[in-house]
Amino acid sequence: MHDVIIVGAGAAGLGTAYYLRDSGLDVLVLESGPDIGGRSHTVKLAGTSANSGAMFVYKGTKSEELVHELGIETVPFLPETYGIHVNGETVVAETNEDVVAGLNLTDSEKTELIKFIGTSLTEYQDYVSDRTSAGQLDKLSGETVAERIADLQPAVRDIIATAIRGGAVGDPANLSAKYAMRYFASYLAREKNNRLFALEGMQAIPRAILKRLPDHTVRYNARVTGLTLLEGEGFNEVAVTGEDGGQKLTAKHVVLAVPAPVVPDVVQNLPEWKTSALKRVASPGSTTLNIVADIEGLPEFKDWAFIVTVGMPFDAIINPVPGGTEETSRANILQLTCYGNSAGYLPGFADDEQRVAQWLEDVYTVAPQLRGRVLGVHAQTWQHCFALLSPERAAILRELQRSIGSLHFAGDYTSETAGTHGAYTEAERVAALILASLQPTG
Numbered sequence: 429m430h431d432v433i434i435v436g437a438g439a440a441g442l443g444t445a446y447y448l449r450d451s452g453l454d455v456l457v458l459e460s461g462p463d464i465g466g467r468s469h470t471v472k473l474a475g476t477s478a479n480s481g482a483m484f485v486y487k488g489t490k491s492e493e494l495v496h497e498l499g500i501e502t503v504p505f506l507p508e509t510y511g512i513h514v515n516g517e518t519v520v521a522e523t524n525e526d527v528v529a530g531l532n533l534t535d536s537e538k539t540e541l542i543k544f545i546g547t548s549l550t551e552y553q554d555y556v557s558d559r560t561s562a563g564q565l566d567k568l569s570g571e572t573v574a575e576r577i578a579d580l581q582p583a584v585r586d587i588i589a590t591a592i593r594g595g596a597v598g599d600p601a602n603l604s605a606k607y608a609m610r611y612f613a614s615y616l617a618r619e620k621n622n623r624l625f626a627l628e629g630m631q632a633i634p635r636a637i638l639k640r641l642p643d644h645t646v647r648y649n650a651r652v653t654g655l656t657l658l659e660g661e662g663f664n665e666v667a668v669t670g671e672d673g674g675q676k677l678t679a680k681h682v683v684l685a686v687p688a689p690v691v692p693d694v695v696q697n698l699p700e701w702k703t704s705a706l707k708r709v710a711s712p713g714s715t716t717l718n719i720v721a722d723i724e725g726l727p728e729f730k731d732w733a734f735i736v737t738v739g740m741p742f743d744a745i746i747n748p749v750p751g752g753t754e755e756t757s758r759a760n761i762l763q764l765t766c767y768g769n770s771a772g773y774l775p776g777f778a779d780d781e782q783r784v785a786q787w788l789e790d791v792y793t794v795a796p797q798l799r800g801r802v803l804g805v806h807a808q809t810w811q812h813c814f815a816l817l818s819p820e821r822a823a824i825l826r827e828l829q830r831s832i833g834s835l836h837f838a839g840d841y842t843s844e845t846a847g848t849h850g851a852y853t854e855a856e857r858v859a860a861l862i863l864a865s866l867q868p869t870g
Contacts, residue, residue: 438466443855470629594744713773
């Protein structure tokens with residue numbers, strides 16, 4: 429009998445174990461794969477740490493709190509430029525007016541695009557300056573991006589939709605205007621006060637957490653095939669298969685720290701209200717391509733930050749450290765991540781040399797100067813990238829968070845935001861629930 433079994437060693441799962449570390453509870457984390465971190469996956473590529481999933485630590489979030497607490501070195505994301513590739517041309521500039529002026533668009537399309545950008549920036553500045561009223565915030569939370577861009581000219585709509593997919597993963601039809609503003613308009617604003625890049629990558633956080641946990645807290649290659657709620661028995665039963673065969677474990681508390689679509693496959697007897705809520709969570713897939721290139725003699729590429737790529741299999745190219753780090757600047761290398769959010773989950777992509785080569789050709793279409801200069805490539809595809817903060821999910825958030833007896837749910841899909849920062853916040857919430865249940869009543 430364990431006190432707590434946590435299913436999943438991603439940000440939410442390891443985070444929950446971390447926040448329970450000094451409680452004296454017997455905590456076991458079951459991870460179906462051979463490594464920890466989930467989508468906080470980092471690879472070594474041509475001497476750099478490249479994130480193949482989650483990219484940034486957001487300021488003012490639980491992720492930032494953890495990197496300071498765990499002693500993880502970060503540098504700020506300091507974008508000076510914005511770029512758009514459309515109709516065969518790539519334009520990168522320090523002002524949005526210069527970007528739009530250089531695009532291969534008609535005058536009316538340029539006028540409409542710059543007007544939409546201006547409106548978005550005004551709204552963003554009001555939001556970050558706390559000038560947005562409660563009524564305006566409710567409107568932003570309940571309105572999808574698709575509704576906002578429906579009346580734009582097709583070319584302008586394509587640019588905005590691609591930019592939003594690149595910065596926020598989801599389709600505009602599923603994204604709230606509030607959520608898109610943080611991930612879309614912040615790049616347009618060249619926001620320098622909301623993102624940090626961990627020099628050893630996002631996986632440095634779960635790795636540092638693991639070092640703070642008791643030995644053997646995590647069991648690898650342990651796939652949970654079933655979880656039964658034993659009502660009235662005071663514990664839950666977990667069926668596991670792994671390297672040592674199959675077995676059944678019991679725990680007073682179980683935390684499901686897996687993507688929302690996976691939950692019904694694990695739990696045998698979920699109540700209808702929870703199943704219904706989980707079905708309303710959009711958790712789309714995504715594919716990424718990490719590239720490291722030699723840019724000696726091409727200093728302009730150091731200042732690349734966020735490039736919208738209309739018509740490509742990836743929606744955006746992000747340079748996580750515009751200007752470079754001391755190390756990359758000395759070596760004259762550039763790290764880029766191509767986010768294929770509209771491409772979604774592509775089974776077998778990482779091992780398909782032909783498809784990866786085609787993506788690289790598309791990169792050369794956007795940046796032909798990089799041909800022959802690429803030093804390393806890493807491809808990754810994710811079945812469930814992260815849960816979108818749609819108006820529909822916001823409306824049922826409390827049902828998603830709600831425990832079923834001693835069965836708890838933690839993930840970015842139960843958070844008020846999304847991504848790893850949301851997952852770590854939920855880890856703390858669920859750990860607090862478990863600790864509170866141990867306190868004497870009355």
